Amino acid sequence: MINKIARSIADAMAGIPDGATVLIGGFGTAGIPNELIDGLIEQGAKELTVVNNNAGNGDTGLAALLKAGRVRKIICSFPRQADSYVFDELYRSGKLELELVPQGNLAERIRAAGAGVGAFFCPTGYGTQLAGERETRIIDGKQYVLEYPIRGDVALIKAEQGDRWGNLTYRKAARNFGPVMAMASDRTIATVHEIVELGQMDPETVVTPGIFVSNIVKIDRVATQAGGFKKAA
Template structure:
């Protein structure tokens, strides 16, 4: 019997190893798998490469992970925001490596990994520092830059509901990077607010099929506060 439900966050994260490349869902503060990030901090894996839309907010969630010093490199689109002081301090003191990727390219590089695409040409970044050292080509009179997929060992995403096969549905903007990240990792771990019986999820509403998901774990539905996460009592 297929049953991908983990009894706890530590159990779900047991397969994460030192040196892993970890995709972390979320856009700004929407759809961030905060409970899984907290679990990763407790897990203790180090020398990580993290891929996310930004470099953390405040001192919770992804910023808290960066603060542990266990992230070697971050690949993101928006490393600096008004409350990205944790990343700023690490970067200015040369304690973390940054690969800056335009947001559209970031999504497409992740999608390409899941789709089995070896590389693709994109006009974004041509003629800038972001294209330095990369192959370029003129196609139909326009200049393009060769971009490569971002493959990952683990993806941490947040969904609205799932079943024991790992099928997932999302809530509005919390969907963001989750679906493409799920396809690009060897192991996808999803936190969900509800676990449904098989057949209760409308097949037409399933965004991420269970074939892309390794583990799901139920988390309590609690109010978020700012960029952080209020844990259940």
């Protein structure tokens, strides 16, 4: 019987090796799988390459992983925000390598890995330092740069609902990079706020099919006084 529901975050995170490439969902603070990031810190893997749209906020989530010294390199689009002081300190001191990728290129490079595309040409970055020494071409009179897929050893994503086969749906903007990261990784771990019975999810609403998901972990959600949500203590 297929059952991808993990008993705990620790069980789901077991076996992630040192040096792994970890794709972490999230756009700013929307859809960040903070519980899984905390689990990765506790699990102990180091020398990681992390792929995310940003480079962490404040002292929690991705910033906490950076602060713990577990990340060798980060691939992202927007490393600096008003509260990205953890990244700033590590990068300026030479303790963290950065690969800066335009946001659209980042999403497409991840999607290409999941789709089995070997490489593709993109106009963004042509003639800039971002292009580096990569191959360039003129196609139909337009200038393009060769881009390569970004594959992950593991993806950590936040979903809204799942079943024991691993089928997932998302909540609004929390969806962001989750679906393409799940497709682009050898192993995908997702948190969900609700686990439903098989057949309860309308197949037309499933965003990430269970074939791309290795484990799901249920996390609690409690209302705050401001009307938002936070994880249970």
